[in-house]
Amino acid sequence: MDYVGRHAFMPSFRWRELGVHWHAYRERGSVRNPAVPSIDRVRRLDTAPLAALYTPDEVAEWIEAQTRDLGERRTVRAIAEREWVEIGDTDDLNHLYSENVLIAARGDSIYTDIYSESENIQLFLEVVSAHECPGH
């Protein structure tokens, strides 16, 4: 999907000016034992990411794919609004997708939680500069 394909609004191009990409990480835990962000950004970046993502759309698509793969109704905290959003239908997913594109387009990292009755999953999309990661 191209950069302007799915959204009618115009995201920032700051991410391009900054020359950034994103490293994607996922931590799973239970509700009783949440996957707390036990390691900080620097230590996380020392580990191999699940994926390297190069555009805000790739970031949003990766988060959406993670969310869809869970296969049941979930609650997601959108970090930009600090609110919990029950997800499960296409409108919800499109809303989250757009929010995530806007955040990433500013050149920011995205941390988000996905909860169900039994499981807590945290997604970390760490923005990295070409200086921090010349390898991608």
Ligand SMILES: [Zn+2]
């Ligand atoms: Zn990288």
